[in-house]
Amino acid sequence: DGSLTVQELAMKLVVPESEVIKILFFKGIAATINQALDLETAEMVTKELGIEVEAGTQESAAKKVTEMIEAGDLDYLQRRPPVVTIMGHVDHGKTSLLDAIRHAKVAQGEAGGITQHIGAYHVDVEHNGEPAQVVFLDTPGHEAFTAMRARGARVTDVAVLVVAADDGVQPQTIEAISHAKAAGVPIVVAINKIDKESAQPDRVKQELTEFNLVPEEWGGDTIMVPVSALQRENLDTLLEMILLVSEVEDLYANPDRPAKGTVIEAHLDKARGAVATFLVQNGTLRVGDVFVAGACLGKVRAMIDDRSQRVEAAGPSFAVEVLGLTDVPAAGDEFEVFTDEKAARSLADQRTMEQRQVRLAQAMAARRVSLTTLS
Ligand code: GTP
Ligand code: MG
Numbered sequence: 001d002g003s004l005t006v007q008e009l010a011m012k013l014v015v016p017e018s019e020v021i022k023i024l025f026f027k028g029i030a031a032t033i034n035q036a037l038d039l040e041t042a043e044m045v046t047k048e049l050g051i052e053v054e055a056g057t058q059e060s061a062a063k064k065v066t067e068m069i070e071a072g073d074l075d076y077l078q079r080r081p082p083v084v085t086i087m088g089h090v091d092h093g094k095t096s097l098l099d100a101i102r103h104a105k106v107a108q109g110e111a112g113g114i115t116q117h118i119g120a121y122h123v124d125v126e127h128n129g130e131p132a133q134v135v136f137l138d139t140p141g142h143e144a145f146t147a148m149r150a151r152g153a154r155v156t157d158v159a160v161l162v163v164a165a166d167d168g169v170q171p172q173t174i175e176a177i178s179h180a181k182a183a184g185v186p187i188v189v190a191i192n193k194i195d196k197e198s199a200q201p202d203r204v205k206q207e208l209t210e211f212n213l214v215p216e217e218w219g220g221d222t223i224m225v226p227v228s229a230l231q232r233e234n235l236d237t238l239l240e241m242i243l244l245v246s247e248v249e250d251l252y253a254n255p256d257r258p259a260k261g262t263v264i265e266a267h268l269d270k271a272r273g274a275v276a277t278f279l280v281q282n283g284t285l286r287v288g289d290v291f292v293a294g295a296c297l298g299k300v301r302a303m304i305d306d307r308s309q310r311v312e313a314a315g316p317s318f319a320v321e322v323l324g325l326t327d328v329p330a331a332g333d334e335f336e337v338f339t340d341e342k343a344a345r346s347l348a349d350q351r352t353m354e355q356r357q358v359r360l361a362q363a364m365a366a367r368r369v370s371l372t373t374l375s
Pocket of ligand 1: 088089090091092093094095096097192193194195196227228229230231
């Protein structure tokens, strides 16, 4: 019937319940956490919080044209899993945390699954009693932001900022915060290493407030989860919070169209030739599809997932290793499937030409610089 409790609304909007209660209070409504609100009241609160609601449901507000989503997709959008990047200072436990999350989940029911390195991991979770998925990018967070952003690609939906409880905010923590903020990506803080004798989680929270990351319990709106990657403590809560934050993001795609997305990494493999990991951001990628990635033409010969399984299709938010490229694209390049092979070929040719021109221009500029410095 569309009614929400105060608590549910606060969770949806990622604001403290006290905020919602306060707004209701000033509107003359004395509400408790479990009080049900009708749609009109919920929308009023949402507006008061400065969060945009379009006419009708939140659903329709989320459906808009972006780099990846075209107007023709709007009627066919479905929710997709969030794509998450883990960032933080050196040695604060990024790799350990990702490993712990992966193994805790991969171990369940997966017989001898040797995990292949494809630069992304899919984790099965449960959210609100329903099966859900989270996709973690395994690129060092900074690379995911700098290399990809330099090409205008946005691949991350949520950033997990890892801060060691015994070391606090450090230079790369600050860098990570500014990258995420510049990209407009919401931050979930994982205060790691809480198992340590010297852990001071409250000090970390205090330090983070200087960067406008204020924990909910202090009246702010940043979710901070104390965890121990080493002892696998609180990882489920962290995943739950990632999903909670994702719920208010516009995570939609149209699975029923040719795929489009971003190259996460690529290399030349001695045995298999050019190999790339594609993150599908819209549509579904299938074996046999003809595509252009950067300036490279390709035809999907095979796709392999993060559990080394061959797959026939990869939908929105899924990352797969792709075989069948004629050349090695660059991380951050966009890829797109074409139903018309000739169109694909001419686009690839045109891009190759453009890249050559750019390289020539750069070489000339370099030469000019060295001449001017000589004279
Ligand atoms: P870089 O990739 O070098 O930036 O480091 P990282 O952030 O990936 O950290 P990594 O996971 O390699 O962990 C660094 C060190 O911290 C290792 O010695 C880990 O064993 C240790 N460590 C990570 N998580 C925890 C934790 O929850 N508790 C404790 N006590 N140690 C941890
Ligand atoms: Mg690491």
